[in-house]
Amino acid sequence: MVEETVPAGLDTTTAHPARRYNYWLGGKDHFPADRASGDMIESVHPTVRLSARENRAFLQRSVRFLAEEARIDQFLDIGTGLPTADNTHEVAQRRVPQARVVYVDNDPMVGVHARALLTSTPEGRTRYLEEDLRDPAAILADPQLKETLDLDRPVALVLIAVLHFIEDHTEARDVVRELMAALPSGSYLAASNFTLDYATPAQAAVAREMIAQGRSDAHPRTRAEFAEFFTGLGLIGPGIVPVSEWLPEVPAHQRPSAEQIAIYGAVGRKP
Ligand SMILES: C[S@@+](CC[C@H](N)C(=O)[O-])C[C@H]1O[C@@H](n2cnc3c(N)ncnc32)[C@H](O)[C@@H]1O
Numbered sequence: 001m002v003e004e005t006v007p008a009g010l011d012t013t014t015a016h017p018a019r020r021y022n023y024w025l026g027g028k029d030h031f032p033a034d035r036a037s038g039d040m041i042e043s044v045h046p047t048v049r050l051s052a053r054e055n056r057a058f059l060q061r062s063v064r065f066l067a068e069e070a071r072i073d074q075f076l077d078i079g080t081g082l083p084t085a086d087n088t089h090e091v092a093q094r095r096v097p098q099a100r101v102v103y104v105d106n107d108p109m110v111g112v113h114a115r116a117l118l119t120s121t122p123e124g125r126t127r128y129l130e131e132d133l134r135d136p137a138a139i140l141a142d143p144q145l146k147e148t149l150d151l152d153r154p155v156a157l158v159l160i161a162v163l164h165f166i167e168d169h170t171e172a173r174d175v176v177r178e179l180m181a182a183l184p185s186g187s188y189l190a191a192s193n194f195t196l197d198y199a200t201p202a203q204a205a206v207a208r209e210m211i212a213q214g215r216s217d218a219h220p221r222t223r224a225e226f227a228e229f230f231t232g233l234g235l236i237g238p239g240i241v242p243v244s245e246w247l248p249e250v251p252a253h254q255r256p257s258a259e260q261i262a263i264y265g266a267v268g269r270k271p
Contacts, residue, residue: 024052047260058243062190067095074155078104079162083117097123106132136178154186164194192265196220233268
């Protein structure tokens with residue numbers, strides 16, 4: 001993106017997760033601060049671009065599973081990110097044209113792009129809400145959400161690569177609980193979160209130092225912490241695994257290692 005096209009009121013001087021992720025994915029919607037932050041994190045975690053691509057592929061495989069196998073036709077995707085290829089509604093509506101998707105993000109730049117690009121099939125519907133994951137009550141009370149999703153029928157809650165931006169684990173866990181409590185039996189949670197479980201002690205120390213200094217904003221969760229998001233849900237397929245291992249489509253020898261990926265993913269069903 002060239003500087004002249006910056007929407008009014010947008011802060012381009014600090015790195016934002018959506019734009020940095022877009023940079024790692026090879027997109028064009030990022031600014032110098034996002035690239036500097038992305039490069040700095042890449043200097044510590046050299047496979048971060050691969051990790052971002054694998055996370056995105058997990059989003060697509062999990063949404064495809066939810067639409068195709070679980071017959072879910074309603075999605076609440078919080079932490080949407082900047083639109084790129086095969087966004088949630090495109091993957092879902094390819095299988096279920098009438099699928100409805102409510103996207104939520106707290107980054108105004110995501111809002112500008114999402115409202116323009118995340119458009120539905122005629123049979124389905126998409127809506128974009130500018131809300132914060134840390135305020136689930138506001139998300140659930142939003143009239144646009146209620147107009148779009150029928151909360152008496154199963155919904156897939158998609159929290160992919162967004163929970164790690166909530167630093168406090170108890171808060172993150174309570175947010176997931178509150179959202180899942182509002183959804184009926186047969187609903188699903190698809191989530192992923194950065195982890196240091198596969199890092200060496202030296203790599204973990206550097207990563208924690210970066211977080212402490214405010215140079216990284218993604219908060220790692222251990223496997224046990226990540227599992228808490230799925231308490232009371234029935235895990236699908238392989239359970240909690242590095243995202244590249246969740247219902248993979250390529251043979252094991254072609255898949256990256258857990259160390260390279262460093263993101264846990266899972267999908268669970270509410271009984
Ligand atoms: C790394 S991107 C992930 C995009 C997409 N879910 C994916 O996995 O491909 C994280 C997104 O979460 C959004 N985000 C971060 N904290 C958030 C919060 N508290 N509430 C809503 N969105 C948030 C960022 O703006 C960004 O768009």
